Amino acid sequence: MPVQNALTRKDGRSQLASPPSVQLGRSFEPIGAPTAFARNEEVFGEGEPAEYLYKVISGGVRTYNSLDDGRRQIAAFYLPGDIFGLEARKFHSVTAEAITRSMLHAVKKTKLMSRPSGDLMMTHLLLDLTTQELHRTQAHILLLLRSAEERVVGFLLEIAKREACKREFDLRMSRQDIADYLGLTIETVSRTLTRLENAAVISMQTSRHIVLRYRPALHRLNS
Amino acid sequence: MPVQNALTRKDGRSQLASPPSVQLGRSFEPIGAPTAFARNEEVFGEGEPAEYLYKVISGGVRTYNSLDDGRRQIAAFYLPGDIFGLEARKFHSVTAEAITRSMLHAVKKTKLMSRPSGDLMMTHLLLDLTTQELHRTQAHILLLLRSAEERVVGFLLEIAKREACKREFDLRMSRQDIADYLGLTIETVSRTLTRLENAAVISMQTSRHIVLRYRPALHRLNS
């Protein structure tokens, strides 16, 4: 069931005061039907031509770079409502995969361009999206400098902010995904979550279900 | 003496096939005179309104976030020809300071907007700059995941690519600046450089003057 946040209401209009000119939904009025992707299915690969933008309807997507030493750096997670597929160059610099079964809405960029005043609209859309990506990326850098515990807490707060219920939610991604996003090992992520649970800061009914029990501590750790 | 690279020739036109629509110089034709900034002088501070774009004429600039624990994360170094001051929001999210005595050319954004077809041009300019920033930031993330040695080598190659002479150059920034950019301590940066010199991969006449002596080893380390 797709989560509907302020940027993804059916009518495609935001109710938030949009920082620059963020009305992303507007340019993404349904054209064609959403496509289904299976868990771990590739949406596009590094190096392929970047012709489409995608909007997550349900499920979730990870984008990543494969490192030469076999590791994987996850660049971002895209949750329902998020748009991805944006690239600076003509080709994708990351690979995108569904993290769970997902519905994605794809729009060909040239199609957007060809509509009346498409160029201006497209440029604005791209600027908004790029700006948002830049923000996300800068925040990611700041996260990577911190201790393992701070990274994990930062990650939980980041996800919580984007989920419908900010206090209790299911993680769509595996421990390995989280580790690859935070630049940690799976063991460290696991141990850190266990420690947070022991400290009664969070609780986990199952390994994928998180309850943020004591926010002040989380924000203190996230300082 | 400002370095002139392909993007900053006097006529403001690039000779490179520009990836998206990068013609940054064009919009930055001299309006008013450049301003001098002393070493460590602040150009703008975190939280201030972002009204101007700046172009580095000579010297260099660092942008950074102050971390709550007193550390400092340098987001980027801007060298002659680079444009900075771009912000997603209405306010600066970083502080900018001159790393050496620098000449900067400032252009008020509203001024660019008010010129004929200013809005379209401005949007394109912002998109180009934002895209470039996004690239830089993504590359920065990948750098931060590597070992100390790989980070330092990556940094040297990154700087070399942007300097006039790619084999031999002066570092405009201190060891502390480098450390804060790479998420390392000053001691680790220093030790790593010493080790590279002992391995005859680089040489340093002075601590600020770098000669890349053996590229293959550098690229191997950068893999």
Add this chain to the structure above:
DNA sequence: CGACCATTTGATATGGATCAAGCGATGTGG
């Protein structure tokens, strides 16, 4: 020359990686 600041070098401590094993849920074939 002397003070100051940036850099280097040395000794030790430690957070997180690595290696290894155990556990719990889920699914499959007999």
Add this chain to the structure above:
DNA sequence: CCACATCGCTTGATCCATATCAAATGGTCG
């Protein structure tokens, strides 16, 4: 319906890269 394999996660023991603490060196400017 149960034995068993598989997969994702957790837990434990040890190791190592980098931080930390401390001091020496060198370069610059008054």
